[in-house]
Amino acid sequence: MRMTCLSPCLxxxxxxxxxxxxxxxxxxxxxPPYSIIEDNGEVQGLILDILATVQAQAGVxxxxxxxPCPFSRxxxxxAQGEVDVMGGLIRTPQREKLIDFVEPAYMALTSSFVFYAxxxxxxxxxxxxxxxTKRIAVMRGGVFYPRFDEDRQLNKVPVFSEQVAFDLLLKGxxxxxxxxxxxAEIAMEVLGQPIEKLKKVSYHxxxxxxxxxxxxxxxxxxxxxxxxxxxxRELAEKKQLDAVVAKYKLPPVSDHISDxxxxxx
Numbered sequence: 001m002r003m004t005c006l007s008p009c010l011x012x013x014x015x016x017x018x019x020x021x022x023x024x025x026x027x028x029x030x031x032p033p034y035s036i037i038e039d040n041g042e043v044q045g046l047i048l049d050i051l052a053t054v055q056a057q058a059g060v061x062x063x064x065x066x067x068p069c070p071f072s073r074x075x076x077x078x079a080q081g082e083v084d085v086m087g088g089l090i091r092t093p094q095r096e097k098l099i100d101f102v103e104p105a106y107m108a109l110t111s112s113f114v115f116y117a118x119x120x121x122x123x124x125x126x127x128x129x130x131x132x133t134k135r136i137a138v139m140r141g142g143v144f145y146p147r148f149d150e151d152r153q154l155n156k157v158p159v160f161s162e163q164v165a166f167d168l169l170l171k172g173x174x175x176x177x178x179x180x181x182x183x184a185e186i187a188m189e190v191l192g193q194p195i196e197k198l199k200k201v202s203y204h205x206x207x208x209x210x211x212x213x214x215x216x217x218x219x220x221x222x223x224x225x226x227x228x229x230x231x232x233r234e235l236a237e238k239k240q241l242d243a244v245v246a247k248y249k250l251p252p253v254s255d256h257i258s259d260x261x262x263x264x265x
Contacts, residue, residue, distance in 0.1 A: 022062040022224055024051060027074035027086040030161060032187045034088055034107070034211075034248055037068045046248050047087025047213060050106060050232070053244050058231040062224060070160040072141035084219035085228075088211040090143050100220040102229050104236050104257040107211030107250055111182040112204040113144050116169060118197065123175055125201035134175040137165035144178055145205050166193050176201070180209060210256075 028045055030037040035045030043066040051064050067074075067083050077083045079098040091101050115136070117123040125131060128147070131154055140158040143149050157174050159165045165177045166188060179187075181204070188195050213232070219225050235241045242252035 022060070023065050024062055024085055024219075024224070024228075025065045025067050025083040026051065027077055027083040028066050028068055029071040029074050030068070030163070031071070031088065033183065041068065043068050045087070046106075046245065046250075047085070049244050049247070050087070050213065050241070051085070051228070053235065053241070054228055054231045057235055057240070058227050060224065060227055071139055072158075072160060075141040078214060078216050081216040081218040083216065084225075085213060085215055087213050089214045090210065091212055092143050092149075095143070095214070099214045099216060102213040102215065102232060104233065104253060105210035105212045106232075106236075106241060106245055106253050107209075108253070108256050109180065109182050109209040109211075109250070111180055111209055112206040113148070113178055114181045114184065114204045115176045115178055115201045116166070116184070116198045117176055117201055118169060118172065119199045120197075121175070123201065125176070125203040127203055128205075130203065131176070135173075136176045136178060137168050137174040138178055139165065145207055148178070148205070162187055163193070166198070170194075170197060 026047060028035045028037065028043050028047065035043070035047065037043050048064060048066060055062060055064070067077070069077060074083070074086055075089075078086045086099075088107055089095065089099075089101070091105075095101075115125055115131075117125075123134070125134070135155050135157055137159050138144070138156045139162065140160055148154070157168070159168065162177075162179065162184075165174070165179075168174045169177050170193070181200075185195055188198075215225055232241070236253045236257050239252065239254040242254055245251075245253060
């Protein structure tokens with residue numbers, strides 16, 4: 001009699017353990033205003049908000065474990081399967097060989113890639129070719145626009161964060177920093193850096209900038225990952241992601257999903 005009772009009890013306990021054991025490890029870099037790592041190690045950000053919204057909608061019990069890391073290390077950990085998810089990534093053919101992107105993009109910026117110089121410098125950049133004589137701080141592992149990314153003649157100085165990039169600029173160790181115009185000044189305010197000591201040069205590159213959730217190849221093939229993908233698309237189609245991204249002053253996700261074919265579980 002005790003044996004008959006014990007078996008279903010154990011099965012129930014194993015099922016509970018399995019449910020609670022599901023965890024999504026999320027790489028988060030310090031990239032205000034979309035993700036912030038406090039001095040005490042506390043992490044907050046849009047990708048975490050999205051995963052929490054997906055969790056509530058999908059009814060799947062998983063833990064969201066934020067893993068703070070510099071951007072380049074986050075990318076490397078995702079490619080190597082050491083974390084499961086990262087947010088805000090621009091999709092490129094090179095990255096698609098290493099990681100899987102989730103549709104639709106949840107960040108859509110109609111913005112420009114701009115270049116900052118010190119306010120008191122005599123640096124002028126009127127056209128792309130003027131960049132060749134400059135030292136340009138770039139985020140290690142980051143991508144911008146194809147001509148810039150693929151140009152091996154430019155003197156690019158890789159750094160681990162935007163904060164380091166602007167620190168080097170203010171100290172005169174680089175001539176320019178490349179950044180997204182819509183977010184650079186907000187980021188500098190959060191980072192406590194003096195925007196009044198910088199200037200935007202004339203040359204810039206305008207294009208739509210889309211930021212995606214991306215998954216490691218290992219995680220992407222799991223049932224949990226498939227549930228996250230389907231639920232996120234469903235939330236986007238129902239315009240329920242719009243309120244989540246609105247808190248970060250981003251345009252509605254539903255504005256740029258008309259070309260996607262609806263997929264349902």
